[in-house]
Structure formats: structure tokens, C-alpha cells
Amino acid sequence: MTERLLDDFFTTPKPVKTKQTESSSSPKKKEPLETRHAAFQSVAPKELPTSYFVSATYDGRKASACIKLYEPESQKIYFWYDTTGHKPYCLTNLPPSELKKISRLTSHPGFDHFEPVEKYDPLFDRQITITKIVAKDPSSIGGPFRGHIRDIIPDEYPKIAGLEQEVKVWEAAIKYYQSYIYDRDLAPGMIYKIENNKLIRVKHEPSEKMIRKIHKIFQDEPKESQQYIERWARLLEYPAPKFRRLALDIEVSSPIPTRVPDPAEAAYQVVCVSLIGSDGKKRVLLLKREGIEEGDEKLPSDVSVEYFDSEKKLLLAIFEAISEYPFVLTFNGDDFDFPYLTKRAQNLGLSIDKNPIEVRRGRRTCLLKNGVHIDLYKFFFNRSIQIYAFGRRYTDMTLGDVGKALLGITKLELAKPLSELTYTKLARYCLRDSEITLKLTTFDDDLVMKLILALTRISSMPMEDVSRQGVSRWIRNFLHHEHRRQNTLIPNAEDILASKGATVTKAVIKGKKYKGAIVVDPVPGVHFNVKVMDFASLYPSIIKVHNLGYQSIRCPHKECVDNKVPETPHWICTKRKALESLLIGSLRDLRVKWYKPRSKDKSLPREVRSWYNVIQSALKVILNASYGVFGAATFDLYCPPVAEATAAIGRHAITETIKKAQGLGIEIIYGDTDSIFLKGVSQDQIDALVKWSEKELGMRLEVDKVYRYAVFSSRKKNYLGVFLDGNVEVKGLTGKKRHIPLFIKKAFEQMEKRLSQVKSPAEFEETKREIKKIVRDRHSRLKRREWGDRPDKLAFHVVLGKPISHYKKTTPQHVKAAKELKKRGYELKAGDLISFVKVMKEPHVKPLQLASNSEIDVGKYVSYLQSTFDQVLDALGLDFNEIIGLTKLERFM
DNA sequence: GCGGACTGCTTACCT
């Protein structure tokens, strides 16, 4: 592949061929596209050039599926309505002859017709003939209440026929537009065009070239796996467009500054709105109010400030602005900005037809009929995204914290209640929030937009849904898609559970369903020259190599029962591959052997690497959850034995590896789940172990990290490692946990700094002396009560895990502090961070806001300092009490 | 009536 080709590939995606080339290649005159940005007329013309499939919905008025296409040249969204006559349906085991007897069914206004269909039944490994019940609209199949077609069948049939046959209904809870996507094998996030009113997938030659290259890399894989790898690669190779978007934030005046106005009432004025576009447009719309001064500060010159003498006009201007952008970004717009705006518009008597945007309110969402609304709060709140895509860099799910952590931009402080601010102060405050919101999607080359797009492609979901829902939905949907593609019946959760049963192993932790991973007891002390080896995505590898899936575990074949999972009575199918194994396995292969290495390959152009990096982190997020979902009862393909078998094989893999390593004369000083820590190991020993693992376990074992030295106490999941370059990695030690007082954390950081300089065992003595000094110093500062004018640095910061009233069994300290704050009018909810200090008087805690220096219980802080440092001092052979000058006798007094 | 041993709850972390 030449540089030039790569350039082609990434700068201007130029699709060249279409899948179905029914039309002649003679140049066709294209109708000029509407260039004015307005959402009113966005029904796609009969011919539409290459556009991105960004979303899908069901249109009730047209009674058909509707696809939202983003055309990157005009930067507009167009609608395409289904032309194939596809209809909603569910499946049942009753034949049409029996179904006809159910009059409530045949007389249901939404009922259309019956159709016998052949499907593969994955639980019993056989072909079956069942009945498709086709409806006129999705809500006739099922909905939030009973009385729909899917309920009528099991409710009515037994009355008619007795109970001799079990009545089953399948696939009745799948969203209609998802069903449409699966049945037509559409690819959300990919490029399509409209020709003669038909939706046609567009092929892209540079991607095809890459796919040929990928073929070569994976040529030794089984044919079946290669097909999956190719299909994924086809989705993931094609680059992302520029998304034209608008960030929006509103401010509402409220008589009580500590209380967030309720959008269900929308009782107060919308006083300010900031709108920042990806095109560089920055606007602030302000409501003129009595007694508010302009203020003397200046706003940046590129900001257009507009005053409105009526709130109605202000709202109309907002709606107008929103309608000009295909993508709209908010931070919590689902639960605040949009519900507030729409309710407020209603309160002010703005009629719907005057409102140029149509907001569709769901139970917990607000979607735009003509555009795509992405609520970044939901996206960043997603735990998998937080941990695996952003490496836990932010902890608080607030705009302020996420912005600070990822962008280094902080929210502006409010000196006065919002309603009393000058216009410019208010404008600046509001503007900053929109700025952070937009930048959260532009930093690192539009990383977040690309990530959402990549996940859209993997999961076959609309962008709105993928950015709001969790990883288990993403995984479920690509599995569902594959079921439909293979004409395999999607089983009901209760049938999977009934035929595969529950778990058999005993968890270490009370209340857990099955036994999980192994943690090896660490060898305490300081160890020089430590190499850490691990299995490249252990659990996905196991799922792949051992053919795990709900249909293959405890399969119905007698011949397979000898293919046992270690430590369990479970067996795995030897005759047929499970869908999960193929899909998850191929994603793993692509990440490990293609996207991860290429994201680091400096010989590739920056944009290419950046895109590959997006893909590899999207895959990481999905792969990391791909085992856990099978053990989660809320997952639609929940199958506890699959999760249990995966963990059991993992335990087997690591214990066998440790045995082998010891056989090779290697000293193992620690291990956790998929990793082993080897001391003073030779390259030959490593090579031997890698080779053994490949041959005996079928899994790639690799050196992940090399430490100059590592420090272990006797505690598991607690260590400190110093890399060859002097960087320090701290795992699990109290000294780096986020809730501990800064006063203690600072001392710990000083110690880290010292440890990073140690190059050899001989240098340790000097460092030990300095560490002693750090501890002594902190201790005496505590004793002398030197920590500043206020006890800020002594505050613990603990998250309120649930609403205060839900703590019934015990009252932890942070809840005591929270209750105290609540008494004083603070509004506290689950997820809020409580800061408190330890004081002498009952109940020994006080919220930081109410505490003063004189009441601090120094003794408590000394013990906390001790327990924090003990985790390292143990290993260095030092004793806290000795350091602070207590004699052995004094310690007993 | 009090204190130590114990269990359970809660949070933060590791893989």
C-alpha cells in the first residue's frame, strides 16, 4: 500500500462502486441539493449522493421505517422511507390453523396476516416451522401495557384449546426499526445512496484494498472465521465524515439558587442560551430583564450577542437555530434542556406548528425528529466508556469534571445567583458550558464523534441509541442482527435459562452466582527486574478458542458431553460453532492483530493512525464486556453457564501457565486473572513459555510490562511498580485512592517520586531514609496542626451511592455528613460527592463546609496516615511507629 | 455496662 493510496483513503472518501449496479454507468445528472440549512423539507429526493446512515425510526403517519441519512457535502439530513413494504411481526409456535381460532387476535385492528416460516432453533439444533404474525404497526405487536398481539396469544389460546400445547411467542420485544435493519441487513454508520428511490449500499475501493490485505493476515484462520473478520473489517475500515453540529446550553432563572428548576413545570424564565457550532459560529441569546446591568467585561469578539425583549421570541430563535444543524449536542439535554424548552414553549402558548423543531419525548430521552440529538451526559456516564475508552480520567459525571479531565477547561464559577448576574457574566458562564460541550466532541480529531460512529457500525444501532445505551445493548444488537442474517430464531431468555440451567461453582464472594478469577498471593518485598506477562484479551480468546455461546454450552448432542469444561460438569459442542464465539472471536482477532498494532504504527499517516485508534478503543470497550454480559440477568441472551465456563477456563489457563513457568525455573511473584509477574526471567524462558501457551492453550501470552522493580506487601491487588524509564505505576494502594485527604495523598506522592529515582538495590538505603523523613514530617505537621487556614486538605470525599433515605441497614460516615448538609438546605442525590472531616465530638464526622480547624481529631488522621503508608513500609522493612519516634514501650501505652 | 470478636454494609479499586 502506497502513501498516496492511504491519502486517498482518508482525506476524501470517494465511493466508486455500488453493490447493486442495476443502472448503467453513463453519467447521470444529479438533482441539485438544497443548500439552505433548514430541517423542514428533508425528505430525500429520488436520487441522493453518498450519505451516512445515521439513524432509523418508525414513522407512524407513513406506517413505515424511516432512515436518516447524513449527506456530508450539503451537511444535511435526509429521510428515506421504506419502499419494500416491510412490516412488523412476531413469531409463534402455533400454526395458522390454531391461530385462526383466536378471535381476539384476528379481530385486532393491528393484525395483518399469518405466514409460515422456517427457522433454525439454536437451543435444540434443528429446523422448525413456525408462524410469523404480521401486524400493521409496531405497537400492535407489543407495548408498555398488556393487550397487544404478543400477550393475546398466550392469554387466549389456553382458554380455547386447553393446556396440551405450550404457547410460545418470539421476537416480540425487538424495536421495529432494529427488526427492519436486521431483516434488510442494513449497516448503520455506513454509506448509502438513493437511486430511483431505492436505498443502496455504496462500496468503497480503498476499503476493499485494505480488506484484501487483511485477508492475507488472517489466511490461516478457518474459512468461517475469515468471513466474519471480513464483514467486520468492511464496517470498520471506512472513515468518518465531518459532522456538522451545534452545542446548546440553556440557563433558567430560579428564585432558589440551590435548586435546579423542574422541567415538568418549567415555571421560570429561560434567560440565556448559548449556541456554538462546529462551523465556528458562536451565539449568546439573552432575555432582557428589569434591573439587570450589562456588566463591564467584554465578550470575545467572535461571539454574537443578541438581546430579546420577549421570551417567546427567544425560544423561537433557539428552535430556528437548532433546525439549522443536523447534529445537536447537549450535556443532559434529555433530562433538562429539551424538556424544559418544550414545556416552557407550551406554557407560553407557542403553538407546535410555529415551532420549527419537533422534539420527541421518550421516557428518558428527547430526540429530534429532523436531526440527531446526542446527550453527552449519557455517553460519558456509561461506565464502559469512562473506564475503557477514557481510562478513568474523569470520575464525576459532571460537565465540569469531564471537561477538566479531558480538555483541561473548567466551568466558570458563579459569584452570585444566576438570576442576579450581569448580562455579560451570564453570557460568559453559559457560553463556557456550550464550549466545553462542543469540545468534548472535537478534541483528539473528533474522537468522540468517531467513537460513536464506530459503535454505531458494530452494534447496528442508530447513533442516538448507541450514545445513550450501555454495552450490553450494543452486544445484544449485533448478536440479534447475526441471528436474523442466519435465519436463526432469537430465543427467549427464559428458554435459554430453562434449557441450559444455572451455575454450579461456588463464588468466593457471598451472593455472587459463580466462581470467578484467581488472584495469586504476592511475595512481599522489593523485587528487581520484573516482567509482567498476560494473555491478550483472555476472556474473548477463551470464548473464541473454546467455542463458547448459549447454543454450544450443554448442547443437545450426546457425542459432545465428553468435551468438558475443567472444574465443572459443563460440556461444549464439538459439532457447530456458536454465534458468540465467531462474532466476539473475530472482533478480538481484528483488534489484536490489525487495529491495535496499526494504531501504533508510526509509518502510517497520522489520520490513519487516529482512526485505527478509535476503532481499537471501540473494540476494547466491547470486548471487555463480552464475557460479563452472559452472567448478567438483564442481558437478553443471559446464559450463566457460559460465563461460568469462561471463568473456569481462565482459571485453568493461568494455573497451568504458572505450573509450566515454575517447571521452567521461573519465579512467579504475583498474578491476577490473566497476568503473571515473573522475577529475573531470561528471554529463553519467556520464549519457551510463550511457545508452550500457544501450543497447549491455543492462546497468545505476551510480555505486557517491564518493571525496573516492583514493591509488594502481602495484600492482593496492591502494588507499586517502577518502569525502566522511571515512571511509577501504583495499583490499588490507599495512597492513590480518590477519596483520601489531600494531606495524606501529597505525602504519598512525595514517596512515589523518591522511589522512581531508585535504580538498584544499593540505592535503597538512602531512599528509605528519605521516606522516613517524609513520614516523620507529615506526622509532626499533623501533631502541630499545620494544614492550612481551613481543613480542606483533611477532607475525605466519598460518593453517595444512593439517595440518603435508602441507607437503612447502616449509616456510613459520609451519609452522616450528608444528612447534616441536608438539614441545612443542600439538595443531595445519588452520585453526589460528600466531603467531610473527622472531628472529636460525636458523631465524629462533620461536612467540610461546616467544619473548622479546632475540632479536627488529629489522632484519626495519624492512624489513617499509618495505614496508608503501611502498605509500602511493610515491603521496605520499615515500621511506622518506629519512624515517628515511638519506642516499643510507648506503643503499648 | 463495656469491650473484643465477629458479621455485614459500603466504597473504591483490580482484572
Add this chain to the structure above:
DNA sequence: ACAGGTAAGCAGTCCGCG
């Protein structure tokens, strides 16, 4: 609405103690 395993601190309970 991915999983289980570990550490730590505190709350609450039980039991023995003339």
C-alpha cells in the same frame, strides 16, 4: 443494568465478664 475478587473502614450485634 457486563462479571467476580480484594482491601479497608465503620456500623451493628453477640457474648462474656463475678
